[in-house]
Amino acid sequence: MIAAPARTPIARFVALVEQRLGLHYEQGQWGELEAVLAERAAGRGVELYLAQLTAPSAQAEWKVLAERLTVGETYFLRHPTQLETLVDQVLPSFLRQTSSLRVLCAGCSTGEEPYSVALLARERGRVDSSRLRILGIDVNPRAIAQARRACYSPWSLRAVPAAMRAQWFQRTPEGFALQPQVRDQVIFEERNLLEEAPAFWAPGSFHAILCRNVVLYFPPEVIRRIIARMAQALVPGGYLFMGPSETLRGISEDFELLRGGDAFYYRLRQPTPPAASVALAAPPPAAPQKVAPPPADGLGEVLHLLDAERYTEAWAHLESLPQTSQPQALLLRAVLHLHAGRLAQAEQLGRQLATASATEAPACYLLGLCLEQAGDEAGARGRYAASVRADPTFALGYLRVGTLARRAGDIVEARVALRMAVSLLPQEKPLHLALFGGGFGRHGLMQVGLQELQACTEVP
C-alpha cells in the first residue's frame, strides 16, 4: 500500500486557520498565508509552530492570527436601508411584546456598525434608546479595543451627514469621539463565532442579529453552523441581516427572505403568523402555507427544493423522476429552465402550457419572466396582464403588472394592479408561491407589494 503524501506545512496551516477562525483560502491565496506562517514561525521552526497552534495554550497566538488575518473594513451607516429597516420597522414591531430590545452585531469590527444602530435609533425616535441593548462581538481583540475607545477617523464617518456628525461626535486630537451616552449604550465582547457557547447563544437571546460582510470569507459548512446557532438564539420571528453579497440560499431554510426598499433581510420562520407586523401596516399574513401538499409522484420534493431556491438540486431531482407530460411537471421544468438561464427551452414549454386553460395563467406569467429576463419589460408586462386575464385571482401576476407599470411611469395602472396584488396575496395559491415566489414567501411578497404601492404614492 502506498502511503498518502504528507500535507505540506502551508496546507496544514490553511486547514488550521479555517478550522479555528472559519476563514477559507483558495489555493491561489495561499501566498498571503505563507508570509504570515514564515513570520510567526520564525525562531521556532514551522513544524513546532504548527504543533503549538493545536495546543490549548495557543490562545494568545490565535489572537495574533485573528488580528493579522481578518478583514475589518467597515464604516458608519454602511448599507443604510437595512439599518433604517431595523430601527424603523423591525425593532418597533417587538415593542408590544417586550420592554427590552436586544440587537447583536456579530463580526462588528471596530464598532461602527453597532454604534450606527444606536445613533440611527436615536435619530429616528421609533424606539426608546433606554430600551435598546446592543452587543458587538468580534474575534479580533484589537478591533474590539478600538470599538470600546469609540474615536474615529473622518474616513469612518464618510457616510454620516454633517449635521449628525456635529450632533453626536466631538472633534478631539485623536479623531471624532462619539458622545458618551451613545458609546455606553453598546457593549463589546471579544468572541469567536465558531466557538461553542451555549449560554451566549441561548434561545430567545436577540430580537435581531446583524452579521454583515462576515460569512463571505467562510466555507458553506461553517456558515451553516453559525447560522443555525443564530436561528436558535433569535426570539420567534426574529430578524437576521446579512451583507448584500451574502445569502442563505442553500444554507438554511429557517428563514424567509424579506425586502425593505433596496435592502434584503431575513426573518425566522414561525409556525403561526406574527402578532405584531412590521410598521408598514400590512394586512395580517395568512398562515404560512408554503407549497401545495406534496403530490405522491415526487414533484412535491422538487417544489420544496425550488421554494428553497435550491435550483440545481431541484433540477436533478426532477430529472430523476419518470418523464411525464403532467402539466405541473412541465411547469416546474419550465421554471427550472428559466432559473438556469435556458430561456429558449423555458419559453417553448411556456407557449405549450399557455394553450391549456388549467395552466394558461402561470404559463403566461412564466413567459413574462422570460421576456423580463431578456430585457423586454413592455413585452413582459403584456404577458403578465394576460396572466391575470386568464386567472383574475392571480396575485403574483398583478404584482408584476403593477411593478412594471410603476417603473414605466403609468402610476394609475400601477396603483390599481398593486392594490389587487395586496388584497389577493393572502389567498394566492401555494403552488404559485412555490413556483414564482422567489423565496420571498407570502409575507415577504406582501411587503414588496406594499413598498411598491408606497413608491407610487411618492411619485409627484
Ligand SMILES: C[S@@+](CC[C@H](N)C(=O)[O-])C[C@H]1O[C@@H](n2cnc3c(N)ncnc32)[C@H](O)[C@@H]1O
Ligand atoms: C468586513 S468586517 C464587517 C464589519 C461590519 N459587520 C460591517 O459590515 O461593516 C468582518 C468582521 O468579521 C470579523 N470576523 C471574522 N471571522 C470571525 C469569527 N470567526 N468570529 C467573530 N468575528 C469574526 C472580522 O474580525 C471583521 O471585523
